[in-house]
Amino acid sequence: MDRQVDLVIIGAGPAGMAAALYGSRAGLSTVMIDASAPGGKLLKTYQIENYPGVGTVSGPDLAMQMYQQSIAFGAEFLYGEVVEVTQDKKVRLADGTVLEAKAVIIGTGAREKEMGIPNEAEAIGHGESFCAVCDGAFFRNKDVVVIGGGNSALEEAQFLTRFASHVTIVIRRDVFRGSVKAQKEVEENEKISVIYHHIPKEVVLTDGKVSGIVLENVQTKEQQTLACQGIFPFIGQVPETSFVKDLGILNERGYVIANEQLETAVKGIYVAGDCKEKDLRQVVTATADGVIAATNAFHAITGM
Numbered sequence: 001m002d003r004q005v006d007l008v009i010i011g012a013g014p015a016g017m018a019a020a021l022y023g024s025r026a027g028l029s030t031v032m033i034d035a036s037a038p039g040g041k042l043l044k045t046y047q048i049e050n051y052p053g054v055g056t057v058s059g060p061d062l063a064m065q066m067y068q069q070s071i072a073f074g075a076e077f078l079y080g081e082v083v084e085v086t087q088d089k090k091v092r093l094a095d096g097t098v099l100e101a102k103a104v105i106i107g108t109g110a111r112e113k114e115m116g117i118p119n120e121a122e123a124i125g126h127g128e129s130f131c132a133v134c135d136g137a138f139f140r141n142k143d144v145v146v147i148g149g150g151n152s153a154l155e156e157a158q159f160l161t162r163f164a165s166h167v168t169i170v171i172r173r174d175v176f177r178g179s180v181k182a183q184k185e186v187e188e189n190e191k192i193s194v195i196y197h198h199i200p201k202e203v204v205l206t207d208g209k210v211s212g213i214v215l216e217n218v219q220t221k222e223q224q225t226l227a228c229q230g231i232f233p234f235i236g237q238v239p240e241t242s243f244v245k246d247l248g249i250l251n252e253r254g255y256v257i258a259n260e261q262l263e264t265a266v267k268g269i270y271v272a273g274d275c276k277e278k279d280l281r282q283v284v285t286a287t288a289d290g291v292i293a294a295t296n297a298f299h300a301i302t303g304m
């Protein structure tokens, strides 16, 4: 027989962990599922300095503290990959396990977008990476290229200068999308230079490893090859929501649509964090979402 639970939370990033804390503390039997270690993107973030109340903290340290607090009131962490959620809130895992929930919170976040250019598939893991914290140390004294000008690109480029001999940021416009503070830090860092008005066109591989990247000037269409041993694209995110694609709750970009209570068009299915359709994706907005979703799930389940 399927296992019955009050609240199933899919994803154990900041949104899921905050939801687990509130759900279990309110007395709901709560299971939080993730295919990876709990922490989500926090695990890939070197430093957080804008989560109120904790000053400057390492991403993995904050993840560990959040995780411990999230299970302190009885929430269970279950390792597994969710492959489907049905209209009647059955959550099916890849190993065949099915959990029947009174409420479900989708908190699976988003993963980094690939560039979609020739040779990229072969380059991933052989010089192309999406996580400076995880892989930066492999690029000691090497030349590295960061694609994108958002906060992720600017912060990861800064972090990579701890290892790389030089970091080149490539952006397609003449302005960054990231915060003024991050831009200033990048400008002041002697190990970073910026190439404006260029987009990546092809990864160059030598003996199966990244040895350069072909860039195209968006105005003149002129191409140049930049020699490098590492490529880190930070050009935005793709939501991890394929397991709910048949529920009719996704927008055209795959983000989950919800009302102010963070409930989707399917009663009892809520969303929290980066996979939700919204403007501001921060750790603090993810945790706030988790709290709102879990609290509304509690009210709906108990009628209180």
Ligand code: NDP
Residues within 6 Å of the ligand: 050, 115, 147, 148, 149, 150, 151, 152, 153, 155, 171, 172, 173, 176, 177, 178, 199, 200, 234, 235, 236, 237, 279, 280, 281, 282
């Ligand atoms: P963003 O969407 O903010 O930035 C993406 C960057 O990649 C932009 O510079 C964009 O260029 C560029 N880009 C997009 N597509 C392409 C392409 N095909 N080729 C070349 N360049 C491309 O994504 P982030 O991942 O940086 O951030 C996501 C969210 O998370 C944001 O809300 C951000 O503020 C937040 N964040 C906050 C942090 C913090 O507060 N400390 C840290 C990290 C992320 P263009 O500008 O021309 O569109």
